[in-house]
Amino acid sequence: MFTAEEVVAKIRECETAGGNPMKITPQRRLIFKALEGKTTHPTADDIYREVKDIIPDISVATVYKTLNELVKLGILLELKHDGEQSRFDPRTDQHSHLMCIGTRTNEKGRAVPCGRLEDVSTSFPQLTVPEEEQRGFQVAYNEVIFYGYCPECQQRLGK
Amino acid sequence: MFTAEEVVAKIRECETAGGNPMKITPQRRLIFKALEGKTTHPTADDIYREVKDIIPDISVATVYKTLNELVKLGILLELKHDGEQSRFDPRTDQHSHLMCIGTRTNEKGRAVPCGRLEDVSTSFPQLTVPEEEQRGFQVAYNEVIFYGYCPECQQRLGK
DNA sequence: TTCGCTGCAAAGGGTTTGCATATTG
DNA sequence: CAATATGCAAACCCTTTGCAGCGAA
Numbered sequence: 001m002f003t004a005e006e007v008v009a010k011i012r013e014c015e016t017a018g019g020n021p022m023k024i025t026p027q028r029r030l031i032f033k034a035l036e037g038k039t040t041h042p043t044a045d046d047i048y049r050e051v052k053d054i055i056p057d058i059s060v061a062t063v064y065k066t067l068n069e070l071v072k073l074g075i076l077l078e079l080k081h082d083g084e085q086s087r088f089d090p091r092t093d094q095h096s097h098l099m100c101i102g103t104r105t106n107e108k109g110r111a112v113p114c115g116r117l118e119d120v121s122t123s124f125p126q127l128t129v130p131e132e133e134q135r136g137f138q139v140a141y142n143e144v145i146f147y148g149y150c151p152e153c154q155q156r157l158g159k
Numbered sequence: 160m161f162t163a164e165e166v167v168a169k170i171r172e173c174e175t176a177g178g179n180p181m182k183i184t185p186q187r188r189l190i191f192k193a194l195e196g197k198t199t200h201p202t203a204d205d206i207y208r209e210v211k212d213i214i215p216d217i218s219v220a221t222v223y224k225t226l227n228e229l230v231k232l233g234i235l236l237e238l239k240h241d242g243e244q245s246r247f248d249p250r251t252d253q254h255s256h257l258m259c260i261g262t263r264t265n266e267k268g269r270a271v272p273c274g275r276l277e278d279v280s281t282s283f284p285q286l287t288v289p290e291e292e293q294r295g296f297q298v299a300y301n302e303v304i305f306y307g308y309c310p311e312c313q314q315r316l317g318k
Numbered sequence: 319t320t321c322g323c324t325g326c327a328a329a330g331g332g333t334t335t336g337c338a339t340a341t342t343g
Numbered sequence: 344c345a346a347t348a349t350g351c352a353a354a355c356c357c358t359t360t361g362c363a364g365c366g367a368a
Binding site (some may be wrong): 097134139 | 196236239240241242245255257259260277279280281283286288289292293294295296297298299300301302303304305306307308310311313318
């Protein structure tokens, strides 16, 4: 939940590990813009393909590096929950996710996950681990993921 | 939560997609044994290294294929929540997990996740997605992951 | 005897890295 | 001007696949 300009402003305030704030390059500005207001949880490759239309010789490496920086700064959330590509979420407030577990068959006859991922505004800070099962862990936060079938997969799979 | 023999028995009852039950080979029996009662959530490679001591020329491919079969049969749970290797859990009843978010620096000076993963007996079937956020999804189940620092990482990182 | 399984090595896919060069602050 | 970022290609890591021969039922 941010605009590209807000990201630029936030970055100018921040310090990275090295001590200096990230530099703002045209490539990065474009990546921020691509993330702006997105609720689709794009993959790095989604972002890459989108910015490539404007700066055709941008490299995937640049996209990955930039996204990783934003994650480190806490401006972006990285979701790595299906064993597939990471997905990125510009929304960083406490919320949950709803993920589709349907699969479809690709050209090579292989099952590929639908992977549709949606935000759910609710969070569940009240959930706790029973004392006797904490094993000395210092719990920082929790995450709730709801799994199910999206409307398209219900129809396709006859669920 | 099973013994190798229970797995064998369960498999003999099952039918695979092809119609016939999986065959029980010495390699597979050994893999079942390696999983028996394990609460450490081993990776495929952990299992591979363990069985390799007994059948030295077993291949990783065999381990992966066998684990995947067990997952398909619902005898084993695959956890793919850190973007790292999948971890396997012989416990298939409803439960939650506690994962360490600490990192350590490896020989190459890179941050690698601790990744310690523990079972938590509690599950939270009562959690639901507000109607207006379901977007037509048919929710099947949910998963709760508690993140925090394990005792070792607390000490090492001074948390 | 018939499928399914094995080990091997190669392919796959997503992500990261190393490096020479170009840019930002 | 110093410190970072860029693009490229190669490297990485985990996992899967294709295949010829072997072995369970």
